[in-house]
Amino acid sequence: MKTSPLQQARYQYTPKLPGMLRHGIDEICVKEGKETESVADQAKIKALFPNTYGKKEITFVKGKNNNPKKKEVVGVILSGGQAPGGHNVISGLYDALKKANKDNVLIGFKNGPSGLTSDDYLVFDDEYINAYRNTGGFDIIGSGRTKLETEEQFKVAVEVCKKHGITAIVIIGGDDSNTNAAVLAEYFAAHKAGVSVIGCPKTIDGDLKNDDIECSFGFDTATKTYSELIGNIERDANSAKKYWHFIKVMGRSASHVALECALETQPNICLISEEVAAKKMSLSEIANYIADSVEARANNGMNFGVAIIPEGVVEFVPEFRVLIDEINELLAGSKAEEFNKLSSWNEKYAFIEKGLTKESMAVFALLPQGIQQQLFLERDPHGNVQVSLIESEKLFSALVKDVLEERRKKGTYKGKFSALHHFFGYEGRCAFPSNFDADYCYSLGYNAAMLIQNGFNGYLSKVSNLSKPAEEWVAGGMPITKMMNIERRHGEDKPVIRKALVELDGKPFKYFEAHRKEWAKETAYTYPGAIQYYGPREVCDLTTRTLALEKE
């Protein structure tokens, strides 16, 4: 395999551990904190997790480690979408296990949680691990989206663990995967399987965040990559002075990515889905909001700009949600066949006009024809509209164009409007982890091994104080149940980790809100440039603006 010069250089990088994990493993001991309670629905969560609920938070401190050096066989799983740093969680875990006892074994289950239930695995050794240190991607063992949640799966898991003599499983995943880790931990405890489960918080979306998780790993690198590109496009816009760039960024359910990119690059416009929902904004209100910036800038001779659009924003527009529900209803069952038989779009349009309520038809009529057709022609196997396929960056630029044409007729707008479109998502999920993510992930994995060695089960590997230099980071563990509440999912009450949305009274949004009026009118772009792995500390070691503002 040919490796790039950067990859060769990154192999030599030594990730920074929290100060308290820099002692020999024999000199690290557990400091117990308070017993924990779940963030809500305590009685229900306790009843569901009788064996793992209410445990104490712990931190590691310098002191004699009295645990016997029993041999550990640990299985590790990557779950869900890629995030930069996953390889470092595994290498940190591997290094700590080998340091604690050279006979310890780390097994990687392949292609996600299904690797455990199908017993598809590999055993790590130095040579294998060394080829993945400080690199991006999840290709070290692959990932997958199978969920471990049924009794049947758990039974198989116990068998597989027995076969290998596994003493612990580390699950690297998002909110759902960590919820499932807690359920699996409870199952193992209830069945005295002798296997503990530790979770690690991963997701570039940044929506796995709470009092105990300052940020999920990968968010730093992914947003730095998107911000690099957005900054470059801003500079291009400000040089060519003739295009408005509509840039969609990943993040379907929360707008943390969009907000962080906005804080890094100071674009003219950034939509925040949570605000759209809170203010119950209509498509037309959003289009007018953007058009106000286009018009104000045009009046100052600037017929260019940059707008950031979070991937999932249309799903947060109430009237659009209603429209989608009506379309799904309109095409349910045999009605889809009737619709499909109509040969021309004109006939189909008449069918739609007859079937939708007046309100939804008004929303539908606003949409550009390409998106109208997509809503009806591309449906998932259940016949539902595929909202995720909607090119919202093109939708909004089309709506803005219409608004501007109206304003031109009224004489208030006299500028030129040419739009270009971009979508950034896959570009950032597998970048080489930033120094921050490389350090944080290595620490999460190393720390997970410490939790295992100390016999904890159902815990999340917790590393905090992250806005400070790594030396000052705090390492420990938190019972996953502490982060859970009960939510209605698919018509059932489920214990889950609450997804973190952008808080409209949180400091990052407040900062954005305080500046966006100026950014909308002026050219206040900031150009972050490419992620740097070397150089001055302020260039290569700092994490997100979001975290800095939250910890201010």
Place this chain on the structure above:
Amino acid sequence: MKTSPLQQARYQYTPKLPGMLRHGIDEICVKEGKETESVADQAKIKALFPNTYGKKEITFVKGKNNNPKKKEVVGVILSGGQAPGGHNVISGLYDALKKANKDNVLIGFKNGPSGLTSDDYLVFDDEYINAYRNTGGFDIIGSGRTKLETEEQFKVAVEVCKKHGITAIVIIGGDDSNTNAAVLAEYFAAHKAGVSVIGCPKTIDGDLKNDDIECSFGFDTATKTYSELIGNIERDANSAKKYWHFIKVMGRSASHVALECALETQPNICLISEEVAAKKMSLSEIANYIADSVEARANNGMNFGVAIIPEGVVEFVPEFRVLIDEINELLAGSKAEEFNKLSSWNEKYAFIEKGLTKESMAVFALLPQGIQQQLFLERDPHGNVQVSLIESEKLFSALVKDVLEERRKKGTYKGKFSALHHFFGYEGRCAFPSNFDADYCYSLGYNAAMLIQNGFNGYLSKVSNLSKPAEEWVAGGMPITKMMNIERRHGEDKPVIRKALVELDGKPFKYFEAHRKEWAKETAYTYPGAIQYYGPREVCDLTTRTLALEKE
């Protein structure tokens, strides 16, 4: 203005000059080479450039500079699309002028060549220049696409130069802009205007390249940025193992960008427009070529891959070219009105079927409907098809899908094929220049000032030996007329600098050709990562694989 930590750090970067320009300006003298001849059509070019043809190539060497220190007033112009490093050409030019004589003046004409003819300008000072050192973009004075080519424009240019006391103009641009620089130089000489003209070779496309220009500036940074993203996507593809990514990269008339990115990232497929033209490949042949890789990989359990598509490739497919010409003919004049009156696509399709030759109709029928409609519905002001709007990445993935479906029916293909699409262009044109581009551009500007100080006119600022460390670079000048030949443009014979296409017997293509069979079948991805400005030399100072192979 808020600047990013990287921008602050880059202000401190000192670009590396060629060794021979590191002496004081008093210690640099001119070494004359041979008299030059144009690469072809010598008699015609000589007749067109009686005052500037046949001059000697020169290089700078250590020695006493005997030129009187007369005051220079220099105007600089950015022409055409953005390329990383433009700001450094200007700062190098500024620094050398001020070093030679602190009374020298540098004037920037705004928003491209039209800034000269409309006398829209600013005067540079230290504070202004310092805010742009080592940064991307052309926002320092803006750029534009106006061409300086008419007698009328030249007359105005003489007036403006007289008004400011201008002694030299530096034009930073691509092949057309440098051609026009030569014409302007000849005009100034013929009219004894006392103004010299120096050109600097810019373009991210890499197609301004010849015996005298080893590479145009910006190509290094832009291809590194695209390669970063392609590498990240490759790693994502290899982690998720479920998508084929079709990635279009900028470069309409030549495929240097695509080829360099392929050399950096080793994708499964990279189309090269020049090869498509040379082999007279049809759409169906190209689709089958890609499908062969998809099928071979699927047979090895790999239903994922990455294909790089150069922006302009469809224009190089002979049958597609014919189709476009027929469509333009079919819609010429009043026929467009007739076509536009047809209300449904079915009627329009019948009109098209009647109007195209059988051969072109067969090509048309292959295309996905979205692209069929685009060809007829979106036309430029002259009524012509807008070939540049064609989303060729989507075109080829659709054609490949069709081929695979046929193969599935025949039983030879049993895989899964899901495609995702990307276009990278604007992301790379305004990145912070790589160390190479920062050094090269600063040297080009510094060297341009040396050429001016030594009284040269109609010269290109030439810095060569670029695959070696900057210390060993060679600085000098080459008459632009030496690079010219006569080409037929818009029905007229014109003296122009020949555009450099990818040479199919050149070393970069030969290397690609020798490896692509393996890359098509295996997963041989290389992950270059983000541009580094700091760190080990092999990580932050090396230029392109293209240049390394060419200089092997």
